[in-house]
Amino acid sequence: MGFVLRALFYGVIVRVVVLFVLGLNVRHRERLPGRGPAILAANHNSHLDAMALISLLPLRLLPRVRPVAAADYFLRNRLLAWFALNVVGIVPLNRQRRDPDEDLLAPVVDALDRGQILVFFPEGSRGEPEQVAEYKTGLARIAERRPEVPIVPVFTHGLGKSLPKGEWLIVPFFVDVFVGETLRYEGDRAQFMARYRDSMQALAGEEARSRWE
Template sequence: MKRLIKILFFAFIIKPIVFIILGLNIKDRKKLPVKGGTVIAPNHNSHLDTMVVMSLYPLSIIHKIRPVAAADYFMKNKIIAWISTYCIGIIPLDRSGSSSQEELFKPCHEALDKKDILILFPEGSRGKPEQMTRLKKGLFYLLKDSKDTPVTPIYMKGLGNSLPKGEALFVPFTCDVIVGDPITILESSKQLNNELNEFFNQSSDSV
């Protein structure tokens, strides 16, 4: 049932908004991972970021794409929780600090074991429109014991102007999307974040 709801949600609502009303310029789409047990790491400027990344995938595997999202926001009431669970298929992350690191990432590891494709924003929360914020260590801690799990970075430009933080309505604004080469998890969060920052900076200069 969840799979059908998610397919219908993206087929009739999200994909028409993203590809018809919004518009995308996509570079290196062929680099998108299509086999599960992997992580996508995009920059984060807008609520539309998740929808855009998921819309890059065909409906046949949309159920395998699982965004990692803050439980305190996306599970805060019944309506948002239902949409987040059934329409988007998030993996809720407890940011209260009450869980151990093992407990915190357990649902993510279970999803990777099921060959799902996770979306995790290395910046954590959304930044100011079209501005990168400091990358956090969450992605490294998630995968430090699974260093064979590849991470595919994605850079997006334009969505911060379409639906910036604090706004409820979006305006049509063409978005550039660049898919990077997969990165193997390195020995420290600093090394991993340096690799991601290098990709984000190069991509920003190219658009």
Template structure:
């Protein structure tokens, strides 16, 4: 792992990526990761009554493991998967050559700087720009991996600002179940367990909805998909 001078800014990265294109083995590596995710978790999607997504969306999900967006990615229909990009912390994914290859080339992540003091550009503007290019986004509004016994941490405000900036793009809550047991933080051997990914009804921000009201509503929509609140499960 390298630090300090070796860390590039997201702008340099995206310019770099544009100029040289995707790494030639990124495609096969992503296929291998998808097969591995299926072998370990036998992951199953539970769609909302509208069926699998076909339009551009912002997916927002609970976050407890590095594998979270891989599972969402795995269950999405291939065409939707190709344009879906996870939003992830630059300081983590640019740490070493390996994480940079995986984050940038394999997952095509939108890397944002999470520390407001040190960042050079606005993460919400970057996300909106990515939406303008036609991509779907996967967002973890808790901001970090949830290590507590609470099912869901309070949301950061990025989701609200993005929804205000691009009100036409629908926000889809996605609950990932069991993956925190497959690979808890700090463990490196995954335990094979069956995971489900539950997609909820899309929502949008209302014209004059206050920030906290919207965040509470979005959080409740996500939480309602969790099996702990569902008596049928």
């Protein structure tokens, strides 16, 4: 039942919004993973971010694709929790430890060990429309624990204007998605995050140049 609901949600509702309301333009689609485990690591401006990214992947991968999302936000009441877990399919992540021994990254690592493709936002939460906030180190800590997992940087532009933080009405706006080259962990957290930032900056520059062409 859960997969049927997810298939209807992503295969019908989300794709209608993405294709006909937003007008999604994807560059370097061939860089997207064809199987799991993998991580799509993207900037975060809107509730539409995860759904738009998941819509880029074939429906056959849907059972293995899940967005990582804040448990304190998406599990804050029973109705929202049911929708987030059963329809959106989130991997809930606690942002604060409930006890000193809690492994905050365990749900993410477990999902990767099951061969899943995760949508992850290194900024941690939605920022201001079309502004990139500081990247936190969670992505590097995940990569350190599973260095064999490919991490694909993805830069989006326009989703923050279509549905910015604090709004619930979707505004039609043309959205660009730029997929970067796969990154792998090479033994140093700071170096890995520097490579990720450089990749995202390069994708942002490519997006800016495309608007001038």
